Amino acid sequence: MNIDSIKNGIVIDHIAAGRGMKLYRLLNLDALDCTVALIKNVGSRKMEKKDIIKIDADIDVNMDILGYVDQNVTVNIIRDGEIVEKKQIALPERLTNVICCKNPRCITSTEQELPHIFRLTDAQNGVYRCLYCETQAEKTAE
Amino acid sequence: MKSLIDIQDLTPAEIDELIVTANDIIENPKKYSEVCRGKKLATLFFEPSTRTRLSFEAAMYELGGNVMSVSSGASSSAAKGESVADTAKTVSCYADIIAMRHPKEGAPLVAAMNASIPVINAGDGGHNHPTQTLTDLLTISREKGRLDNLTVGFCGDLKFGRTVHSLISALSRYTGIKIVLISPEELTVPSYITTDVLEKNGIDYEQTTDLLSALPELDILYMTRVQKERFFNEEDYLRLKDSYILTPDKLKGAKSDLCIMHPLPRVNEIAIAIDDDPRACYFKQVFNGKIIRMALMMKLLEVHV
Numbered sequence: 001m002n003i004d005s006i007k008n009g010i011v012i013d014h015i016a017a018g019r020g021m022k023l024y025r026l027l028n029l030d031a032l033d034c035t036v037a038l039i040k041n042v043g044s045r046k047m048e049k050k051d052i053i054k055i056d057a058d059i060d061v062n063m064d065i066l067g068y069v070d071q072n073v074t075v076n077i078i079r080d081g082e083i084v085e086k087k088q089i090a091l092p093e094r095l096t097n098v099i100c101c102k103n104p105r106c107i108t109s110t111e112q113e114l115p116h117i118f119r120l121t122d123a124q125n126g127v128y129r130c131l132y133c134e135t136q137a138e139k140t141a142e
Numbered sequence: 143m144k145s146l147i148d149i150q151d152l153t154p155a156e157i158d159e160l161i162v163t164a165n166d167i168i169e170n171p172k173k174y175s176e177v178c179r180g181k182k183l184a185t186l187f188f189e190p191s192t193r194t195r196l197s198f199e200a201a202m203y204e205l206g207g208n209v210m211s212v213s214s215g216a217s218s219s220a221a222k223g224e225s226v227a228d229t230a231k232t233v234s235c236y237a238d239i240i241a242m243r244h245p246k247e248g249a250p251l252v253a254a255m256n257a258s259i260p261v262i263n264a265g266d267g268g269h270n271h272p273t274q275t276l277t278d279l280l281t282i283s284r285e286k287g288r289l290d291n292l293t294v295g296f297c298g299d300l301k302f303g304r305t306v307h308s309l310i311s312a313l314s315r316y317t318g319i320k321i322v323l324i325s326p327e328e329l330t331v332p333s334y335i336t337t338d339v340l341e342k343n344g345i346d347y348e349q350t351t352d353l354l355s356a357l358p359e360l361d362i363l364y365m366t367r368v369q370k371e372r373f374f375n376e377e378d379y380l381r382l383k384d385s386y387i388l389t390p391d392k393l394k395g396a397k398s399d400l401c402i403m404h405p406l407p408r409v410n411e412i413a414i415a416i417d418d419d420p421r422a423c424y425f426k427q428v429f430n431g432k433i434i435r436m437a438l439m440m441k442l443l444e445v446h447v
Contacts, residue, residue: 107246132248
């Protein structure tokens with residue numbers, strides 16, 4: 001299967017197989033007008049299988065979402081068909097409106113306009129807790 | 143401008159400073175009787191409370207200040223659907239400091255993020271109750287003369303008790319602390335307390351179901367109530383309920399300088415007969431609660447003697 005290479009845009013590579021669609025949704029890529037390719041189960045020497053997202057436009061990608069969903073992805077910035085920058089991904093210290101608090105006793109359950117904020121409380125184990133009630137976020141779904 | 147939402151917002155040095163002020167207030171109450179003249183405390187209690195609200199209000203009156211009070215959610219704008227953020231912004235125009243109790247976890251933090259005056263968390267659901275923890279720390283400090291090198295037993299419902307979680311978390315910052323967790327298996331502390339607090343801070347602890355055998359080594363016994371509604375079946379409750387009721391008989395094996403504490407209200411978990419025992423400190427805790435709230439409000443209002 002052939003997917004055209006892009007001239008100016010972003011390639012999110014080395015996404016764990018199966019997580020591409022989750023990233024697609026969280027990054028709101030369905031709202032873009034430009035060409036976006038989500039390629040699933042691409043053969044990879046390192047990972048056996050991986051997902052790739054290609055975005056044919058120079059947009060700001062929310063790196064916090066990338067870091068939360070999959071720290072191992074690589075983000076390549078493409079200009080005139082060449083990779084001009086590879087961005088490193090880290091676990092974000094804080095996530096705003098990426099995940100929702102599921103605790104029915106949390107203030108966010110009754111005050112809908114409050115942003116859902118989670119902070120990284122255990123970097124080693126990737127544990128995030130709600131800023132308001134400290135309930136632990138469920139692990140990222142595969 | 144600083145607020146107190148979680149006991150961890152205060153460093154051990156700041157807690158020591160509050161304890162020093164509290165002890166001075168007890169020694170020289172007259173010195174503090176006018177320090178908050180002209181200051182107004184708003185107690186916003188969206189959930190019923192007797193002790194905590196009256197404690198805050200008595201504290202502000204004893205500092206010479208005034209109090210405005212909302213004593214239930216039903217009588218406030220919250221009943222009309224006003225957000226916590228808007229309430230906090232509004233009350234900031236009237237008062238100098240807010241004490242807030244709210245049934246939703248995190249509500250006082252939302253208030254603090256939006257208010258232009260200090261906010262004190264006076265209890266948010268089952269989450270935090272930092273002024274109770276300060277009360278407990280002042281009581282331990284006054285009774286034992288220290289906050290380190292203590293063996294502290296927590297007995298009863300350790301699963302749902304926010305005062306227990308918060309005090310364990312506060313004590314875990316001191317050296318030489320040993321924690322003994324005494325509860326039925328159904329009501330042990332949540333795993334994050336053992337992993338994220340006790341083990342992470344290298345605190346020596348043990349878990350047991352047997353109050354009698356744990357008692358002799360304790361310097362502090364912190365009692366809580368085992369509530370019937372926490373059990374899955376009545377048979378288990380009936381089997382266990384008396385094991386966690388403190389009676390003069392059970393105290394025979396305890397240290398002569400044991401300090402018995404309870405966040406109150408008590409139902410039947412400490413026999414009335416123990417009230418006259420010099421080791422009973424739970425009513426001293428109530429007094430200390432008012433004093434430490436005086437010290438805390440002075441600190442947050444940046445009022446100096």
